[in-house]
Amino acid sequence: MKKKDNQQPTTNNQRFETNAIRNQLDRTQYLEHSSPMFLTSSYVFEDAEDMRASFAEEKERNIYSRYSNPNTSEFVEKICRMEGAEAGFAFASGMAAVFSTFAALLDSGDHILSARSVFGSTHSLYTNFFPKWNIKTSFFEVDDLEGLESKIQLNTKIIYAESPTNPGVDVLDLEFIGQVAKKHNLIFIVDNCFASPYLQQPIQFGADLVIHSGTKLMDGQGRVLAGITVGNSALVEKIYRFSRITGPALSPFNAWVLSKSLETLAIRVERHCKNALQLAQFLEGHGKINWVKYPFLKSHPNYEMAKKQMKAGGCVVAFEVKGGLEAGRKFFDSIKLLSLSANLGDSRSIVTHPASTTHSKLSEEERSRVGITDGMVRVSVGLEHIDDIIADVKQALEEMK
Numbered sequence: 001m002k003k004k005d006n007q008q009p010t011t012n013n014q015r016f017e018t019n020a021i022r023n024q025l026d027r028t029q030y031l032e033h034s035s036p037m038f039l040t041s042s043y044v045f046e047d048a049e050d051m052r053a054s055f056a057e058e059k060e061r062n063i064y065s066r067y068s069n070p071n072t073s074e075f076v077e078k079i080c081r082m083e084g085a086e087a088g089f090a091f092a093s094g095m096a097a098v099f100s101t102f103a104a105l106l107d108s109g110d111h112i113l114s115a116r117s118v119f120g121s122t123h124s125l126y127t128n129f130f131p132k133w134n135i136k137t138s139f140f141e142v143d144d145l146e147g148l149e150s151k152i153q154l155n156t157k158i159i160y161a162e163s164p165t166n167p168g169v170d171v172l173d174l175e176f177i178g179q180v181a182k183k184h185n186l187i188f189i190v191d192n193c194f195a196s197p198y199l200q201q202p203i204q205f206g207a208d209l210v211i212h213s214g215t216k217l218m219d220g221q222g223r224v225l226a227g228i229t230v231g232n233s234a235l236v237e238k239i240y241r242f243s244r245i246t247g248p249a250l251s252p253f254n255a256w257v258l259s260k261s262l263e264t265l266a267i268r269v270e271r272h273c274k275n276a277l278q279l280a281q282f283l284e285g286h287g288k289i290n291w292v293k294y295p296f297l298k299s300h301p302n303y304e305m306a307k308k309q310m311k312a313g314g315c316v317v318a319f320e321v322k323g324g325l326e327a328g329r330k331f332f333d334s335i336k337l338l339s340l341s342a343n344l345g346d347s348r349s350i351v352t353h354p355a356s357t358t359h360s361k362l363s364e365e366e367r368s369r370v371g372i373t374d375g376m377v378r379v380s381v382g383l384e385h386i387d388d389i390i391a392d393v394k395q396a397l398e399e400m401k
């Protein structure tokens, strides 16, 4: 949760970059310039009365780092300001945030209405785990929002979406979904990981809660796992109550790393997007690919929506090589500079083959329904010089028959 009393004053009219840098913990007796790390599992009390009052929550203070820690609070406070959220809770990973958010808000018999195209592990929660607690999920298509309302059931409690989606970088009309959710009194949750808070703030478009994997653009250097949920304070309170008991809290060390990373989020994400757009433009004219998708390419089916919702197109470019699986393999084996890895939002560019990795748990039919073909490649465009990124992709495409 937010711990407002612990922060140095920043005024509300400060911009994104200034908040990211100047919104930090109060200085200690050592007058450090940059926030120190608080690697402590618990905190001490003055006397019996102080301890009683603290446990009774008559005081807002740190008791035990499963509940809160100064470094975690600093990280949460920064993200709340970036997203325009009232409160938040930070988790050990993005999936801990996704799971704990659902688990805290849903009861047996409830129903989730989710976009079909979501992160692979989120999809596995719907199909492999939630049914055993009698929580059912049905899906709406990212290109058929007209049909959204008709899929709401009497027991629907949550509408869930990602935009841009993984790995197909589809862009959803968040404002439209937000209006439908509001009309039917449903909780609208957006996984904003692909955009980062710098490019898009879903609460503006009607989201009640925003989830991030801090592992991606927030850290941005492939070092730590983290997750966070921010938004409406009454909902966050439920998530906090659940999480302080079940223990998925972010480690103070990782929170400290992330707060440092956020200081450079704006400048990093800007360069990611610039590089990604240039790679997408290079691929668009290439004879060995069938299609390329990037939210800020004019050829993207939701280009206008992307322009309205996002400051820039993000770090992920999706494309399909000609020649299917065989050609795709050859392309991967010919890559020299870029990393073959499953992560994204890293300073190092990464190529992934969703069909055989992140989305291999889906059936072939499920894959094709979310637009994942055998020849599809996802590039998370990093911060290397764009000429070197393009040169590597170019030579690998030339190696294909």
Ligand SMILES: *Cc1c(COP(=O)(O)O)cnc(C)c1O
Binding pocket: 093, 094, 095, 096, 098, 119, 162, 166, 191, 193, 194, 212, 213, 214, 215, 216, 225, 226, 227
């Ligand atoms: C990576 C990712 C997650 C899960 O985050 P972890 O930190 O890996 O647990 C959730 N949603 C999206 C869109 C992601 O890219």
